[in-house]
Amino acid sequence: MIDKINKLKEEKNAIILAHNYQPKEILKIADFVGDSLELCIKAKEADSDIIVFAGVDFMAESAKILNPDKKVLLPEVEGTKCPMAHQLNKDIILKYKEKYSAPLVVYVNTTAETKALADITCTSANADKIVSSLDSDIILFGPDKNLAYYVKKKTGKNIINIPEDGGCYVHQKFTLEDVYRVRKLYPKAILLVHPECNPEVQEKADIITSTSGMVRYVLNSDEEEFIIGTERDLIGRIELELEKLGLNKKLIPLRDDAICKEMKRITLNKILESLEKEKYEINLDEEIIDKAKKAIERMIELSKN
Numbered sequence: 001m002i003d004k005i006n007k008l009k010e011e012k013n014a015i016i017l018a019h020n021y022q023p024k025e026i027l028k029i030a031d032f033v034g035d036s037l038e039l040c041i042k043a044k045e046a047d048s049d050i051i052v053f054a055g056v057d058f059m060a061e062s063a064k065i066l067n068p069d070k071k072v073l074l075p076e077v078e079g080t081k082c083p084m085a086h087q088l089n090k091d092i093i094l095k096y097k098e099k100y101s102a103p104l105v106v107y108v109n110t111t112a113e114t115k116a117l118a119d120i121t122c123t124s125a126n127a128d129k130i131v132s133s134l135d136s137d138i139i140l141f142g143p144d145k146n147l148a149y150y151v152k153k154k155t156g157k158n159i160i161n162i163p164e165d166g167g168c169y170v171h172q173k174f175t176l177e178d179v180y181r182v183r184k185l186y187p188k189a190i191l192l193v194h195p196e197c198n199p200e201v202q203e204k205a206d207i208i209t210s211t212s213g214m215v216r217y218v219l220n221s222d223e224e225e226f227i228i229g230t231e232r233d234l235i236g237r238i239e240l241e242l243e244k245l246g247l248n249k250k251l252i253p254l255r256d257d258a259i260c261k262e263m264k265r266i267t268l269n270k271i272l273e274s275l276e277k278e279k280y281e282i283n284l285d286e287e288i289i290d291k292a293k294k295a296i297e298r299m300i301e302l303s304k305n
């Protein structure tokens with residue numbers, strides 16, 4: 001199957017972008033692996049005719065927004081909608097915009113329609129930097145309330161989270177009990193958590209960072225043991241990098257069941273089928289693409305500085 005995928009990639013001038021939460025067998029056939037920001041940048045730089053996105057709906061949409069002339073394929077549409085991305089919609093945004101005259105910053109984990117209404121997007125890797133750069137003390141921010149908590153703490157700005165209770169079900173699973181239990185078993189391990197985790201879990205962490213921040217931290221650290229507080233398959237992603245460097249470090253999941261079932265809908269078989277039949281193609285309204293592109297490109301520009 002891998003040979004067939006590679007042959008089709010060559011024949012059709014296609015590339016595969018895979019998110020850090022994909023399992024090892026998919027990461028191994030990908031041309032680029034990364035977090036949302038890194039993949040946005042790779043999508044923008046891509047000179048292929050076809051982009052196959054091993055991720056969830058909003059990620060493939062972002063690739064299309066940045067590459068409107070290319071064919072962007074999501075290998076599965078059933079069950080690949082990120083639940084958090086769909087918590088923030090036009091009605092909620094318009095309601096808050098009526099009440100507050102403040103810039104709207106949206107997480108890249110949102111639909112294309114939501115991005116089109118935003119002043120700028122952000123990722124967990126740059127959210128505090130983006131918010132700090134804006135010339136306003138009040139910021140409308142959505143949809144993740146835990147990321148909003150993190151940004152508020154880092155920037156000191158008045159962050160109004162919309163909707164009030166937005167969040168990722170995978171990261172909201174982590175509790176203080178998990179932290180105490182795993183810390184007791186591995187007292188020397190460094191605890192890294194994602195800013196989508198609940199505030200009380202963030203408060204107990206040694207490091208709060210994005211998925212790529214975690215990869216870099218583990219690779220560059222002199223420590224030997226790490227507890228990983230994000231989607232479980234990030235461990236496989238880090239292990240692949242450690243193997244390349246001939247390093248051996250212990251990686252412990254904060255919970256075994258922190259699994260994003262939407263991400264796992266993508267399989268090697270579906271990627272092969274996607275390349276063969278060129279499905280499922282992402283199509284977006286031109287006006288949405290134009291507006292959403294401005295919000296994403298503004299973020300990419302600011303992230304470079």
Ligand code: SF4
Nearest residue numbers: 056082084168170260
């Ligand atoms: S891990 Fe959470 S935010 Fe990321 S795709 Fe899955 S549900 Fe969405």
